[in-house]
Amino acid sequence: MIKLFDAHCHLQDSRILSKTPQLIKAAQDNGVVCFAVNGVSEKDWHLVKEMSENHPSVIPCFGLHPWFVAQRSPSWFKTLKEYFDATPSAAVGEIGVDKGSHGRQIDFSEQVQVLRQQLELAKELNKPASVHCVRAFGDLLELMKSIGPFPAGVILHSYLGSAEMVPEFSKLGAYFSFSGFLMSLKVNKAKKMLKMVSSDRILLETDAPDALPNSNIDSLFFIEGDASLPEHIRGNSTPSTSSSSTDASMLPKETLNHPANIRNVLDYVASLLEISKEELAEQSYQNAVRLFSYEGSKVLQM
Structure with missing residues (x-):
């Protein structure tokens, strides 16, 4: 069986937390060896830490996501550093900048200030950082140039930036991680951008849920019990043997994503790159293993 590494997900999310052990088991049965689980605020870092202690396959990541910048406490950065001190196996994430519909409601200069602090911390700790970026790639590139390069790596998670920016980010130590969101891009644009990513910098993720x-x-x-699913699907949590031609665009937007669906991301990216699934699985797995093999990492113990 091929081996896969989910380079970015949120298995601590309150929508799926109670089902996490079953989700991890199902994904492992389908070849997923590791899950980089990203905290997003002070309120969920303890959940990520606990999950990593209970599941050897979970790589913990702690960070303050741009959507939660306004709610941070005065001691957030001190608390974050304490989590890294107490958890040598942790990477940095999810951090970032956002000028999308949600991000526009949060002061952008504050987002940049918080991201800068966390990127500098990642560099100081010599750990990779998982970065969220929506409609702010120019700003992110300038910030990374002012702090970088990043020998330990920066993961541009669910990357939907331009093909032209790929070499610029690569020079600074960026890796490019692809999720189901890639399917929202026009095929030609996605293909052009993917072809710019060097094979030693490509990662796969689910961003589940x-x-x-x-x-x-x-x-x-x-995900079993997902109330957004139509009645006829709700009872079927595993892929069907029937041959319905319906695709997921017909489902409600709030339908939850299962971490085993990284196989679908693999299939799609491999088809656009015109390489075999096996080749892409091996490349992306080895890239993730290399990236997450910092001092204290669980990957080094596997």
């Missing part, structure tokens, strides 16, 4: 791949419904894993 978000970013459900827009694949044929029969090829997807669903």
Whole structure:
């Protein structure tokens, strides 16, 4: 069986937390060896830490996501550093900048200030950082240039930036991680951008429970009890053997994504790159292993 590494997900999310052990087991049964689980605020870092202690396959990541910048406490950065001191196996994330519909509601200069602090911390700790960026790639590139390069790596998670910026980010130590969100881009644009990413810098992720791949419904894993699912699908949490032609675009936007659906991301990216699934799985797995093999990492113990 091919081995896969989910380079970015949120298995501590309150929508799926109670089902996490079953989700991890199902994904492992389908070849997923590791899950980089990203905290987003002071309120969930303890959940990520606990999950990593209970599941050898979970790589903990701690960070303050731009959407939660306004709610941070005065001691947030001190608390964050304490989590890294107490958890040598942790990477940095999810951090970033956002000028999208949600991000526009949060002061951008504050987002940049918080991101700068966390990128400088990642560099100081010699750990990779998982970065969220929506409609702010120019700002992110300038910030990374002012702090970088980043020998330990920066993961541009669910990358949807331009093909032209790939070499610029690569020079600074960036890796490019792809999720089901890639399917929202026009095929030609996605293909052009993917072809610019060097094979030693490509990663795959699910961003579960978000970013459900827009694949044929029969090829997807669903999360048991997901109330957004239509009645006829709700009882089927594993891929079906029937041949429905319906794709996931017909499902409600809030439909939850299962971490085993990284297989669908693999299939899609491999098809655009015109390489075999096996080749892409091996490349992306080895890239993730290398990236997450910092001092104290769980990957070094596997």
